[in-house]
Amino acid sequence: xxxxxxxxxxxxxxxxxxxxxxxxxxxxxxxxxxxxxxxxxxxxxxxxxxxxxxxxxxxxxxxxxxxxxxxxxxxxxxxxxxxxxxxxxxxxxxxxxxxxxxxxxxxxxxxxxxxxxxxxxxxxxxxxxxxxxxxxxxxxxxxxxxxxxxxxxxxxxxxxxxxxxxxxxxxxxxxxxxxxxxxxxxxxxxxxxxxxxxxxxxxxxxxxxxxxxxxxxxxxxxxxxxxxxxxxxxxxxxxxxxxxxxxxxxxxxxxxxxxxxxxxxxxxxxxxxxxxxxxxxxxxxxxxxxxxxxxxxxxxxxxxxxxxxxxxxxxxxxxxxxxxxxxxxxx
Numbered sequence: 001x002x003x004x005x006x007x008x009x010x011x012x013x014x015x016x017x018x019x020x021x022x023x024x025x026x027x028x029x030x031x032x033x034x035x036x037x038x039x040x041x042x043x044x045x046x047x048x049x050x051x052x053x054x055x056x057x058x059x060x061x062x063x064x065x066x067x068x069x070x071x072x073x074x075x076x077x078x079x080x081x082x083x084x085x086x087x088x089x090x091x092x093x094x095x096x097x098x099x100x101x102x103x104x105x106x107x108x109x110x111x112x113x114x115x116x117x118x119x120x121x122x123x124x125x126x127x128x129x130x131x132x133x134x135x136x137x138x139x140x141x142x143x144x145x146x147x148x149x150x151x152x153x154x155x156x157x158x159x160x161x162x163x164x165x166x167x168x169x170x171x172x173x174x175x176x177x178x179x180x181x182x183x184x185x186x187x188x189x190x191x192x193x194x195x196x197x198x199x200x201x202x203x204x205x206x207x208x209x210x211x212x213x214x215x216x217x218x219x220x221x222x223x224x225x226x227x228x229x230x231x232x233x234x235x236x237x238x239x240x241x242x243x244x245x246x247x248x249x250x251x252x253x254x255x256x257x258x259x260x261x262x263x264x265x266x267x268x269x270x271x272x273x274x275x276x277x278x279x280x281x282x283x284x285x286x287x288x289x290x291x292x293x294x295x296x297x298x299x300x301x302x303x304x305x306x307x308x309x310x311x312x313x314x315x316x317x318x319x320x321x322x323x324x325x326x327x328x329x330x331x
Contacts, residue, residue, distance in 0.1 A: 031075040038068030040092050043326025051317030060093040062145025067108050080116040085109045119173045126170040129182045129200035131163040133213035137231030138242050139263030139276045146308050148278025148290035149261045158248050158257050160217040160225040165196055178205045194218030207235040224251045240265045256283045271297035286315035302330045
């Protein structure tokens with residue numbers, strides 16, 4: 001005869017056991033969370049780079065690159081938390097994954113890490129500090145289609161490598177009176193054969209914000225680059241001013257580049273008038289000057305519509321003219 005006592009014979013015990021399990025489940029839910037989120041940006045108009053052909057079309061991700069992702073955190077106790085994020089770019093105009101054919105599926109971010117009183121440490125694929133500093137301190141943010149800053153640093157053959165690093169370690173300090181610092185290192189990921197190091201310092205205090213960023217990409221026999229950048233913004237209330245200055249040196253060819261950007265955002269009605277001037281000047285060769293202006297109108301906390309015009313001029317080639325209207329939705 002079995003010595004085990006079956007709970008089914010004791011209704012009160014069943015109720016207590018069920019209550020205990022429910023309490024444990026509630027505690028787990030309170031200590032951990034997973035969130036799905038993303039952004040869809042689609043615009044229509046004419047898109048043309050300096051010296052390029054006119055593309056009259058509907059396009060995804062010109063104001064902000066479309067993406068979706070999942071992130072989560074778990075409270076481990078004593079102020080320590082585990083966190084993760086996996087984020088994928090997409091092209092909403094065609095339903096295709098990635099920013100381009102062949103892009104990794106989780107190319108935006110894919111990391112796991114720990115956070116606590118010491119700051120945070122993430123391992124995996126991390127967005128670079130240089131990209132974060134560049135997007136914060138210009139009027140058009142992370143716009144690959146319209147921001148002179150983003151275009152000059154990351155789509156003009158200036159800085160080597162992507163805006164995210166594979167096989168990387170990223171450490172961010174705690175916030176110290178508005179000051180934070182980030183340090184990053186990445187090894188050989190099979191595409192750029194060499195170590196990558198970088199970091200930034202960010203400072204926010206009232207109306208003023210500033211940054212200093214540095215990045216060095218060693219790429220074997222390919223074009224490794226060293227980049228330094230300073231940026232600042234000041235909110236006057238009636239307008240927010242932006243400024244950036246940077247230098248990039250190609251460590252293989254010895255070519256140097258100077259980049260200067262000025263921008264402004266002016267609140268008008270339920271939206272903002274945006275304008276940005278940027279110039280990319282190499283030691284030798286064609287200078288590139290890009291001017292963008294637009295109006296971004298807020299429909300809700302999650303949805304906005306915008307109209308943008310851009311002139312992209314490069315020495316000795318046809319000036320590119322872009323004008324577009326679009327919708328951007330966050331979820």
